[in-house]
Amino acid sequence: MNSKIDQFDQKILQLLQQDARISHAEIGRQIHLSQPAVSERIKRLEAAQVIRAYRADINPKALGYQITAMIRLSTRQGRPYAQYVANCPEIIDCYTVTGEDGAVMRVLASDVEHLQRIINELNVFGSTSTAIVLTTHVAGKPITVPAID
The missing domain is CATH 3.30.70.920 (Lrp/AsnC effector binding domain/regulation of amino acid metabolism (RAM) domain)
Incomplete structure (x- = not known):
């Protein structure tokens, strides 16, 4: 496992891949972290290019x-x-x-x-x-x- 990606990050990535519009507050509720902690983790994942973009799934x-x-x-x-x-x-x-x-x-x-x-x-x-x-x-x-x- 990538040592920079912990279990909270993995759960955040999973939730964002299911619904890129999910709020940081809702992610926090689901994984038991504060909204500011989730926001900081997402910013770090974006800066590290783990999260490259947010897109709509078009039929x-x-x-x-x-x-x-x-x-x-x-x-x-x-x-x-x-x-x-x-x-x-x-x-x-x-x-x-x-x-x-x-x-x-x-x-x-x-x-x-x-x-x-x-x-x-x-x-x-x-x-x-x-x-x-x-x-x-x-x-x-x-x-x-x-x-x-």
């Missing part, structure tokens, strides 16, 4: 995105696609990976034609392989402090 289908796809991109050299993926709003995650593929990305599309346009644009940077997500079994799982033996 893509409610915005018209009917398809989620995973696209693997194989490139010859470097990351020529980096600028494109940074500016493409439909690409919501992109990871440089080891193995045959240079990148793996999660993409949202309104329909098959929309997905095809994104794939065609990515093909400029290398070859792609696409899988459409049928079911999501785990998403947005809270991150916990790793157990160290």
